[in-house]
Amino acid sequence: MKLLRLIPNNTNFDFLRFKKIAFIFSAIIISGTFVSLLINNLNYGIDFKGGILLELRSNNSNNGNIDDLRNKVSTLNAGEVSIQNFGKETDFLVRIQKQDGDQKQQIAMIEKVKSVTNKDYNVRRSEFVGPVVGDELKTAGMLAVSLALLSIMVYIWFRFEWQFSIAAIIALTHDVLTTVGLFSILQLEFNLATIAAILTTAGYSINDTVVIFDRVRENLRRYKSKDHYFIYNKSINETLSRTVITSVTTLIALFIIFFFGGAVLSDFALAMIWGVLIGTFSSIFVAVSLLTFFNINKGDKVEDQPNVPEYER
């Protein structure tokens, strides 16, 4: 049987030659993120801004359509309402802004929507988040992302040299920011699951970066006579096959969640698909490229050499 080979053996691409183009690309998408955040902000879901969400399924194929639903809900004077199809023709997501007044008004509004729609629609899900909880979740989300970035940075600092740690954290922040940017530009709903997707993306991206850095560290010791440029390129090439294969298997899993996992998970999968792509890109073109700005010592300063077999030292 002929086996599939995505990347030939002994590739020798000069990745670092594209350093400048890659930096420009990164600069563009990051400024795009900020511009979009300024103009569009994020489309916060009710998890973060509070409000009411109902998922309805029409039980009557003739009457159940988005216009009908819009008409029915518009009789309630609920303020800002958004209604959209959700996954299927017959399924709808109704989002309603937080009602004036206390919790009783919120609960009353849920009941009102239920009562005007109950003839033709079944309620599959109803959610209400108070603004206090929304703010708390927002803070907690930011805290979680910062905490993750910080702990990863400290770990890499301990395991590698500080230069690696800085390069890795910049690459990681790049990935997190642009994923947020993707949600801002496409105006996808930014909710708790998005935070989960962002953190998992961060986990994946750092995984990828660490694999390449590991090889850089090894090659720095092995090829003491060669220059950094050569070593970095060689390390990327040596790990390229692994980078591509793992990206492919992860992407396979993610695309399957995207297509078969149901509407609730599709945005989540989309964020992760972007995360894997940008994470792979940033490991090579941001993290390793950034190393070229440091003059990392070969050998002497790298004291820590665990798990390298005796015969290699």
Add this chain to the structure above:
Amino acid sequence: MKSLSKIRIILILFSVFLGIVYAAPNFFNSSLQNNSVNLLPGKKINLGLDLKGGSYLLLKADMEVVFAEKLESLMSDIRSSLRKSKIGYKKLNVKEDFVSFQMRKGTSVEKIKSVILGIDKNLIVKNNIDIFQIEFSDANKQKITKTTMMQAIEIVRRRIDETGTNEPSIQQQGTDRIIVQLPGLDDPSRIKKLLGKTAKLNFQLVHPTILSEDINKDSKSPPGYIVLPEDKNLDRFYMVNKRVMVSGEMLKDASPTFDRNNSPSVSFQLSPLGGKKFGRVTGKHVGRAFAIVLDGKVVSAPVIQTQIFSTGQITGAFSVQETNDLALVLRSGALPAPMIILEERSVGPGLGSDSISSGKIASIIGLIAVMFFMLITYGVFGIFANIALCCNIIFIIALLSMIQATLTLPGIAGIVLTMGMAVDANVLIFERIKEEFNAGRKIVDAIEAGFQRAISTIVDANLTTLFAALALFSFGSGPIKGFSVTLMIGIATSMFTAIIITKYLVLFYSKKKDINNILF
């Protein structure tokens, strides 16, 4: 590494066996559970509310209201302590969040302080010459919050239990919050109504001459009286005596019934002590209206016809359901604090089962696709990686069942994602073996070096991912926590399966086959 230790192989096989045994109950229908599955030690995975349907409510006890009440009772404690110690005072009253009074001339400040601290040594007593200001310290507030929450959880539990909801879960979260989870209940409106009432029932006399017809909400009340609205008609008011003659705490039982006119009402029975008090009041005030006040609103104010002792009826413009609910909340006791619903999430059973089936489909297709890809990329070694992957999934399911972690929809996504990422360790190892082989090593040496040198990378890479998962766990709530648990379990099991199980399979194969050429 060199020799295939028998003990290790047995240990690995045993752990896989255990994994299968603990994962197995999840693959049987619950209908079969009575027979064969009972022999298995494990339980099924605990499904989250988003998968099995149900309601989640996050409640907050409104402690401000409680503190205000406690301040009132602190004021009466201060009044009686000062009187007992024969200390003169004037203008004793409650302001925003403190009690204040003015002492009469010639009293010692120190004495007043010691009398007040005698009530509770944690109180904060300040004075500006002769004006005293007493407020609760943080210790006081903590204690009040703690006891309030204990009572509140108990009352919430009683009320929910009375509705006959299956396996409700009621837990405190943080200092003043309660999480209520109601599996299988997709419309919690009745529960919300039940929890929306504190159900403080008081019997208070109505002013003998000031009639409802003559007052509105801004009417000035004579000393000792207060204007209260009617429960069903908020534009109608009563002039009610502030003094509570009998309160709901003296209630022994309450049940829905019908009154003489056959309209729904609630009959109640008082405790012996309550009955005695009730008898005394009703005996003394025949002919006067007696207001039944629920949560600060007048339900009805019947005129006392004769002396009544331990049993009575609450009538009002009720529906049958309302009398059922009123009886229920009266029986379960008053909530010590009003409950505010901060968050509510309800999932119907239809959506839950749809999510499960789409999760199953995604998992199966994901598994097959990843396995197929590994097979065409690595051939025989791909089969080993696939065996490890299957073991990994069995371990994830087994561990989730064992620790009874809650599997949520994002959790299923976590499992599918783990399938994609779990093979990474094997990819790292195989790529390394390939490299070592291409660098001119013999195949057996290449395999050995490949494993040995890939491990440090695998550990570094997985530990960093674990940090992200830990951050998710520490912050996450509900479904997100479920996702991070599956992710963490997936990281741990994938390291075990990808490194150890694959290693033994590869070693076993290379010993048996005596391969000389790399197979990928």
